[in-house]
Amino acid sequence: MNPCYNFSDALTLLKEGYKMARHGWNAKYMYVAYQKGYPDGIAINKNTADATGLKEGTVCRFAPYLILKTADDIFMPWSPNQRDLLEEDWYMV
Numbered sequence: 638m639n640p641c642y643n644f645s646d647a648l649t650l651l652k653e654g655y656k657m658a659r660h661g662w663n664a665k666y667m668y669v670a671y672q673k674g675y676p677d678g679i680a681i682n683k684n685t686a687d688a689t690g691l692k693e694g695t696v697c698r699f700a701p702y703l704i705l706k707t708a709d710d711i712f713m714p715w716s717p718n719q720r721d722l723l724e725e726d727w728y729m730v
Contacts, residue, residue, distance in 0.1 A: 639728035644717065647727035651703065656730040659721065664708035668730045669715055674701040 642650065647657045651671040658668040678696040686693040705715035 660726040
């Protein structure tokens with residue numbers, strides 16, 4: 638069994654580039670990753686342009702965020718809930 642971490646330690650490891658998951662999650666193959674964002678900006682695609690009302694190709698800066706890989710292989714922005722924050726069953730994937 639992998640060593641377990643609290644969320645504070647898991648967040649530090651995420652920022653270092655590790656993927657993290659919880660033993661308490663029911664679904665296998667889920668994990669969280671740290672997306673560094675685009676502090677210098679990136680040209681937005683059609684989906685982002687449609688969502689923001691900006692012109693496709695507009696250069697926008699994006700802040701860092703956490704992403705979740707779901708059990709059905711979908712990536713989505715992720716925010717921890719209270720349980721995720723307080724559990725100490727985080728491990729490196």
